[in-house]
Amino acid sequence: MTTNSLPRILVLGGTGSIGQAVAQNLLAKGYRVTLLARTPAKAQALFASSANLTIEPGDAEDLPRLLAVSRGHDVIFHGINYPYHQWEGTQERMTQNVIAAASQERALIIFPGNIYNFGLTTPIREDSAPAPITKKGAIRVRQEQLLAEAARAGRCRVPNVRLPDFWGPTVVNDGTIPIFEGALTGKALPWIATVDLPHQFVYTPDAAEIISRLLAAGQPEAYEVVNYGGQTVPSVRAFFTRISQIAGHPTVRVRVLPRWLFAVLAPFLPMMKAMHEMLYLYDHSILLDDTGLRRRFPAWRETPLDTAIATTLQWFARHRLNQNFVPAVPVTPPAFETHPASVPSIF
Known part of the structure; x- marks a missing residue:
């Protein structure tokens, strides 16, 4: 498979748990991947040398730098996640930066969601209404609202892939x-x-495979929620x-x-x-209902x-x-x- 026909992907949070797994999966399939890394040496130590991998120094909090690096990319994986006690303000600000970067390219934003939005709701379906019972749940709701509003305004497209632990x-x-x-x-x-x-629980290589399959499946709706419960x-x-x-x-x-x-x-x-x-x-036991995904990929097995x-x-x-x-x-x-x-x- 050549890379010429494949989208170019910017991975944010590529040294983290899910970002690293997604980047490794995409590189193995021939995608051109760029990592924006605050510590390039750390990223270089985690990834084998590849002609399809570019590591750019920088911080996604630096909006001009993010805008510069994101030029020419078709997809942005938004895997930025701060420690719990630093969520207030940072998670939403980073999401606004990612939306700005995607908007200049009309790029796809892949967002790994979670279950915090829904409090004690179970099973969580793809159309379940938000019902947060914590500050962090409310923050995740606002993040998703920002993404949904940007997608529906035509600034980007967003598959929100909800995942468990x-x-x-x-x-x-x-x-x-x-x-x-x-x-x-x-x-x-x-x-x-x-x-x-x-x-x-979700095994991160399985989550990465699901994300790459969704990417290969074609253009999503403006804003699409996909549950994967692992x-x-x-x-x-x-x-x-x-x-x-x-x-x-x-x-x-x-x-x-x-x-x-x-x-x-x-x-x-x-x-x-x-x-x-x-x-x-x-x-x-707060559980994601991923019936829709399993119908979409009936041959998929963890x-x-x-x-x-x-x-x-x-x-x-x-x-x-x-x-x-x-x-x-x-x-x-x-x-x-x-x-x-x-x-x-x-x-």
């Missing part, structure tokens, strides 16, 4: 690091509030059990972080305060869960712990069945 190789945050490094070193795996409810595990405990087994620890040890801990630390630590209001996501777990453990072993890793059990279909969100039998 990320995990996978290169996903390094305060949630995933202690899970996968803990599994490799025999430590207890941490979770918040309860580990015995169904929960949706896999719904029957409980976080069951998920952790399988991670531990593949890592070589047959008996899982789980450490549940209680709600009161966040309340106590919230006045002293901005991140804990930001997390405190999001605890409802751990007390309830990476088998065991394979995804083994790949992620291998990445953490090599890149975080400087160790070799071989799965302790044969990597077969998971010990429990996983379902798309539209299947009610998980309850």
